Amino acid sequence: MTTALELDERYGRIRRGRTPWIIGIGIVTAAIIVFGWMTFTQSMNSVDADDLGYEVVDEHSVTVRFQITGGQGKDVACAIQALDAEFGVVGWKVLEIPAAGEHSQxxxxxxxxVAEATTGLVNTCWVA
Structure with missing residues (x-):
């Protein structure tokens, strides 16, 4: 009489144990940990900026008021721009902000x- 093991060997079927499942679960767990760590470090280095207002001083300058949130205890840099009536950039300044203990500033x-601006706003901010 032919046994199941002899049939498996004859026709090339392989009996698989639990090893592939354990390896698969280990890979999925490692991927979740790596993704979680990347998300955490990204959120720690994010800085949000909100425009509060602007004032066109004269044809050669504009004053921009804004608030940054995040980057607590880290140096932050922000790119501020001035735009004309056709949304062309007529002024640009990178402001470096030293580290502060406050969450919001x-x-x-x-x-x-270089020409009269009609608005001023924050383009972006980042941890320097």
Whole structure:
């Protein structure tokens, strides 16, 4: 009489144990841990900026008021821009903000322009 093991060997069927399942679960767990760590480090280095207002001082400068949130205890840099009526950039300034113990800061900066601006705003902020 032919046994199941002899049939498996004859026709090339392989009996698999639990090893592939354990390896698969280990790979999925490692991927979840890596993704979680990347998400955590990204959120620790994020800085949000909100425009609070602007004032066109004259045809060669605009003052921009804004608030940054995040980056507590780290140096932050923000790119501030001035735009004309056709949304062209007529002024640009990178403001470097030293580390502060506060979670949120309100700042005011004057941006020099090459033509009269109609608005001023924060383009982006990042941890420096």
């Amino acid at each position: 309100q700042l005011t900066v004057t941006v020099p322009t």
